[in-house]
Amino acid sequence: MTNGRVGVYPGTFDPVTNGHMDIIDRATRIVDQLVIGVAVNAGKGPLFSLDERVEMLEEEVSRLRNGDGTRIRVRPFSNLLMHFVEEVGATIILRGLRAVSDFEYEFQMAAMNTRLNNGVETVFLMASENHQFIASRFVKEVARLGGDIASFVPGSVKARTVRRLADPDAAGRTWD
Numbered sequence: 001m002t003n004g005r006v007g008v009y010p011g012t013f014d015p016v017t018n019g020h021m022d023i024i025d026r027a028t029r030i031v032d033q034l035v036i037g038v039a040v041n042a043g044k045g046p047l048f049s050l051d052e053r054v055e056m057l058e059e060e061v062s063r064l065r066n067g068d069g070t071r072i073r074v075r076p077f078s079n080l081l082m083h084f085v086e087e088v089g090a091t092i093i094l095r096g097l098r099a100v101s102d103f104e105y106e107f108q109m110a111a112m113n114t115r116l117n118n119g120v121e122t123v124f125l126m127a128s129e130n131h132q133f134i135a136s137r138f139v140k141e142v143a144r145l146g147g148d149i150a151s152f153v154p155g156s157v158k159a160r161t162v163r164r165l166a167d168p169d170a171a172g173r174t175w176d
């Protein structure tokens, strides 16, 4: 049996938002196997440890109805994205595009990745209108200032975010 078309959706997912879930849902319509690559990204000083980010994604992915048979896996990675893509046998990198502000960074990254491996294509997806503006960074900021993040993240992610911000040292904040 072949693996079919394998795609990698890389990101920090600190934490996973409804915007990410929208992109994951769309990605499953394009690839036969989706590998969600969770980047260590210690430089970004994540609120959640790598393990926690993976765990939250796994929980949300398991809730997705997966009727079309696309297989979804969540995997952490700390090496070069293109090496990770090659390791899992993917030929597509999926990225979400929000506003124009994402474009320049994404454009450069896609061009660099094409140089590293011309056989891997980057595909950009847009979330639905009501999810497009959501960013993990702002979700954390709103929550930190006491705002309600219920419409931006899944319920269990909201609970974990609020808990973590109330007691940042509780879960042994790791910098991976």
Ligand code: ADP
Residues within 6 Å of the ligand: 010, 011, 012, 013, 014, 017, 018, 019, 020, 023, 094, 095, 096, 097, 098, 102, 125, 126, 127, 131, 132, 133, 134, 135, 136
């Ligand atoms: P990174 O650190 O790589 O930017 P993120 O977790 O912030 O990781 O995002 C992962 C990917 O998901 C990126 O391609 C980002 O543009 C995309 N993304 C995040 N939020 C949204 C959203 N609301 N709509 C569309 N794409 C999104």
